[in-house]
Amino acid sequence: MADDKDTMDEWAAALAEAEGGADGVEAAELDELHEEHAPLSGDERRKLDTILDIPVTISMEVGRAKISIRNLLQLNQGSVVELERVAGEPLDVLVNGTLIAHGEVVVVNDKFGIRLTDVISQIERIKKLR
Numbered sequence: 001m002a003d004d005k006d007t008m009d010e011w012a013a014a015l016a017e018a019e020g021g022a023d024g025v026e027a028a029e030l031d032e033l034h035e036e037h038a039p040l041s042g043d044e045r046r047k048l049d050t051i052l053d054i055p056v057t058i059s060m061e062v063g064r065a066k067i068s069i070r071n072l073l074q075l076n077q078g079s080v081v082e083l084e085r086v087a088g089e090p091l092d093v094l095v096n097g098t099l100i101a102h103g104e105v106v107v108v109n110d111k112f113g114i115r116l117t118d119v120i121s122q123i124e125r126i127k128k129l130r
Helices: 002-021 042-052 069-073 122-129
Strands: 058-061 091-095 098-108 111-119
Touching: 091 111, 098 122
Parallel strands: none
Antiparallel strands: 058 091, 091 098, 098 111
16 A cells, blocks of 8 residues: 555656646646535544545557458457547546546556546536436
């Protein structure tokens, strides 16, 4: 667990350094969070705390392609699979297969990461769950 915290601190420091020195980088304006409903009761807070620790799978998708099994079996080292996406388009960020954001690839301390450029609104994400 301490290693996870150290890794996150390392990422935060590297991203802050990259953003501070990059030309044309602007700070994102974020909407203030407002409590639209009555405060949570103790029981509701306990239920919310229970689901906050549920692990989910997050994946970044560069693109997709449909190929026949014949072509799939012919793939070998050095083969190129053409994707539906144009070079330079943002990546899709999916959580348990549901699109939640778009982003761009970054490299921090020789590791790949993704900088979110567009996050799907909470309302849209909830609609996709139904």
